[in-house]
Amino acid sequence: MRGLAERGAALLGGLLRHAERVSGGDLSQILRVTLEDGRQAIVKTGSHPKIEAAMLRAIAASGAPAPSVLAVSDEVLALELLPGGEGLGGAWASLGHALATLHAASGARYGWPEDYAFGPVAIENGWSDDWPRFWAARRLLTHVAHLPAALARRVEALAAALPDRLPAQPRLALLHGDLWGGNIVAAGGRVSGFIDPACYYGDAEVDLAMLSLFDQPGAPFFDAYGPLEPGHEDRRPIYMLWPALVHLRLFGGAYRPMASACCRPAGSKS
CATH class of the missing domain: 3.30.200.20 (Phosphorylase Kinase; domain 1)
Incomplete structure (x- = not known):
């Protein structure tokens, strides 16, 4: 230290x-x-x-x-040392406004100028004009070689189906890329800063899905953020799958059920 x-x-x-x-x-x-x-x-x-x-x-x-x-x-x-330490309890509306502001920033293509990493897990950010292809190649298939065989086959099947499951060209939004409560600093009922980002340009629903993976944003957040596109509920598990796979690789088999659940067909409860 x-x-x-x-x-x-x-x-x-x-x-x-x-x-x-x-x-x-x-x-x-x-x-x-x-x-x-x-x-x-x-x-x-x-x-x-x-x-x-x-x-x-x-x-x-x-x-x-x-x-x-x-x-x-x-x-x-x-x-900079930001005021914080109070959690998101009273800051959900502030977070909705802050995230909408972030997502209003746009880019020219999906991706980011440089690759990144979560520790030993690489994050590939090469540019693309095709969002389903980006999500398949850069966010899902990169993990297949590191997964148990059965889960790897499910991820590959989902990746092949993405042209029918994701919009081809959603609005380009600046994403935080690792959005959960631990990466949001808040004090006095307001968000004072986003920290520990893994930014790239992509579908804004990615950050919303990640936020819902470990936290429970409610009406104050969504009222402040604004309306979501039709079908976002079906896309949410697809976007949750990437952080689930990252956690599986970083922290072990406890995250395998989460990853498997995200591979279910749209509308499936089994």
């Missing part, structure tokens, strides 16, 4: 007074540092700090809340 804290302080052009761990950070080390001159910041490692910095700047440029990037190197990212 001390080594990361000192590298962060040096990156910020100061001397370290104090450092403490921040909760979370399954795939990276995260510290809150205080410098001798009184400045505070979040200092973290990550798969690709400079790419993460570019993603945070893109979120901020959209008008959505994000921490300011204070400094970045190939190994360390130093960020």
